[in-house]
Amino acid sequence: MVSQLIDKYFRTECLPHIWCPGCGNGIxxxxxxxxxxxxxxxxxxxxxxxxxxxxxxxxxxxxxxxVHTTHGRALAFATGIKFSNPNLHVIVIxxxxxxxxxxxxxxxxAARRNIDITTIVFNNNIYGMTGGQYSPTTPTGEKGTTAPYxxxxxxxxxxxxxxxxGATYVSRSTVYAANMIIKQVEEGIKNKGFxxxxxxxxxxxxxxxxxxxxxxVDMINxxxxxxxxxxxxxxxxxxxxxxxxxxxxxxxxxxxxxxxKYEEIIKLF
Amino acid sequence: xxxxxxxxxQGNEACVEGALIAGMRFYAGYPITPSTEIAEISAAKLPxxxxxxxxxxxxxxxxxxxxxxxxxxxxxxxxxSGPGFSLKQExxxxxxxxxxxxxxVDVQRGGPSTGLPTSPAQGDIMQARWGTHGEHSIIAxxxxxxxxxxxxxxxxxNLSEKYRxxxxxxxxEVVAHMREKIELPNPDNIxxxxxxxxxxxxxxxxxxxxxxxxxxxxxxxFGDGYRYHVTGLVHDEAGIPTNDGNIAExxxxxxxxKIENNVDDIVEYEEYELDDADEAIIxxxxxxxxxxxxxxxxxxxxxxxxxxxxxxxxxxxxxQIESLAKRVNxxxxxxxxxxxxxxxxxxxxxxxxNVRKFNxxxxxxxxxxxxxxxxxxx
Numbered sequence: 001m002v003s004q005l006i007d008k009y010f011r012t013e014c015l016p017h018i019w020c021p022g023c024g025n026g027i028x029x030x031x032x033x034x035x036x037x038x039x040x041x042x043x044x045x046x047x048x049x050x051x052x053x054x055x056x057x058x059x060x061x062x063x064x065x066x067v068h069t070t071h072g073r074a075l076a077f078a079t080g081i082k083f084s085n086p087n088l089h090v091i092v093i094x095x096x097x098x099x100x101x102x103x104x105x106x107x108x109x110a111a112r113r114n115i116d117i118t119t120i121v122f123n124n125n126i127y128g129m130t131g132g133q134y135s136p137t138t139p140t141g142e143k144g145t146t147a148p149y150x151x152x153x154x155x156x157x158x159x160x161x162x163x164x165x166g167a168t169y170v171s172r173s174t175v176y177a178a179n180m181i182i183k184q185v186e187e188g189i190k191n192k193g194f195x196x197x198x199x200x201x202x203x204x205x206x207x208x209x210x211x212x213x214x215x216x217v218d219m220i221n222x223x224x225x226x227x228x229x230x231x232x233x234x235x236x237x238x239x240x241x242x243x244x245x246x247x248x249x250x251x252x253x254x255x256x257x258x259x260x261k262y263e264e265i266i267k268l269f
Numbered sequence: 270x271x272x273x274x275x276x277x278x279q280g281n282e283a284c285v286e287g288a289l290i291a292g293m294r295f296y297a298g299y300p301i302t303p304s305t306e307i308a309e310i311s312a313a314k315l316p317x318x319x320x321x322x323x324x325x326x327x328x329x330x331x332x333x334x335x336x337x338x339x340x341x342x343x344x345x346x347x348x349x350s351g352p353g354f355s356l357k358q359e360x361x362x363x364x365x366x367x368x369x370x371x372x373x374v375d376v377q378r379g380g381p382s383t384g385l386p387t388s389p390a391q392g393d394i395m396q397a398r399w400g401t402h403g404e405h406s407i408i409a410x411x412x413x414x415x416x417x418x419x420x421x422x423x424x425x426x427n428l429s430e431k432y433r434x435x436x437x438x439x440x441x442e443v444v445a446h447m448r449e450k451i452e453l454p455n456p457d458n459i460x461x462x463x464x465x466x467x468x469x470x471x472x473x474x475x476x477x478x479x480x481x482x483x484x485x486x487x488x489x490x491f492g493d494g495y496r497y498h499v500t501g502l503v504h505d506e507a508g509i510p511t512n513d514g515n516i517a518e519x520x521x522x523x524x525x526x527k528i529e530n531n532v533d534d535i536v537e538y539e540e541y542e543l544d545d546a547d548e549a550i551i552x553x554x555x556x557x558x559x560x561x562x563x564x565x566x567x568x569x570x571x572x573x574x575x576x577x578x579x580x581x582x583x584x585x586x587x588x589q590i591e592s593l594a595k596r597v598n599x600x601x602x603x604x605x606x607x608x609x610x611x612x613x614x615x616x617x618x619x620x621x622x623n624v625r626k627f628n629x630x631x632x633x634x635x636x637x638x639x640x641x642x643x644x645x646x647x
Binding site for chain 1: 294295297316317319321323325326327329330331333334335336337338339340341342343345359360363490491492493494496497498499500501502507509510
């Protein structure tokens, strides 16, 4: 099954990928193409836009209309693509640093417009490509090469950020719950509006090693144990919530979509 | 004649009119003085022709969005001024290496930084050339009248499509805000260039391979069935990233040479009263208008002086400046900065004639009187 997906959706001449042994990015990428396959989208109608970083290299491996943009700007490029050709299914692949640090402004404004783009964040809590610097999602107290004494920043809850900014579909999953990623990407693509999907992935090479989190299996097991479905999570006491990560559909609403609203302006003339 | 289309128009307005004639159907921008009218007029006019306008969250987002739009086959433009132009350099570099046609208008104002926001200046000449990092060439055009803004904007789009490269349209606050009576040409008589698209079987499409008879690779639009990869990394002919030094050198050389080897096609200039001149002034944009007025007076007083006005600033009209340098005893470069284009002129002309500069950066125009005094004193 996996090899069928590879043959159908990957530029096999671009493989092997650059990701380290134990990296979780492949799980997320497989889930994305599986979701596209399940929805039966025509490859010519799919556009994958990515920024800069480990996860953003994914666009080059995929056989769609693909753009590997500048650091943080995937959503701004994607906005131009979707707005000028609304027939395309535009999917953004980005990382925690790319999306919420250098690209944070583009994230909140793409969400605010509710433009029909599905954003999938590979959150590994670290800048991996540059060698392990702390990111906006590195938990407080954890270490990075630029936080040798522990990170004193508070980390973002990026799902709450996207929800507050105006996203109409927001969800979170982990690389342990791979089938959940597939379902969420399908829901995100089907949602006519801005969809935000956070996938918690693992970086054993930098984040794991720097913070003594064990090997890839240990890190995935941590995600398995820490993740709690949102419906159960909400019933927990504040004490019980400590150390737990809510996953599942975080938020959903309906609001007019940006490119459709603009088409109404064009129709005035 | 009844069929003449004569209008009173502002430079920024003429820019939008020219862009629409050229085929602009997408504009992304961020408000900034003194370019804002370009965004405002685009916002009003684009939906009327089925085009799209979007005010993005910042300058970088704006250029990113027009690059994205261009990938779908749409002609796209953004406009800004100095502070925004600095921010757009990231996207300009991307559009250069990924070969994405787009037009970036920079209505210059006093700088650096926030500088003199409502005053004219010509301080972005070198930023237009070298603002983005890495080895590259660039096309930058600089009109001097409202009619020329209209024509040059069309030309900016045409060159952008032809050479698959970002084209910078420089203006100064004077040209942008000045109103002049102009006659708009019949759109049917205007030459419009559209990027060459592939006609091969999509499975055979090599997004960055240049066919023998072509200057640039054929460019497919996203959604047309030619799936390919676009990246700011050095890439091979299929568009796939590579660290191969030979491929890198070949790509960067091709990107520079597609412009530098076609200078004769790209360069546009005006020669004014140069036929019998033994002395020349080089100026561009609004400054060249003051120079023309000064030349009239200086000629009345017996001086054989003329103006060479580059409309294509980059690549510079090297051949023409060199030829001029061999004919005249002195060249004075007049500009509203402290001598940026002077550096280029002196590089080309310095070994043939005396090159000097006359500059101003106080936010005021250089008047004909100032130029006359400078020429007559020295």
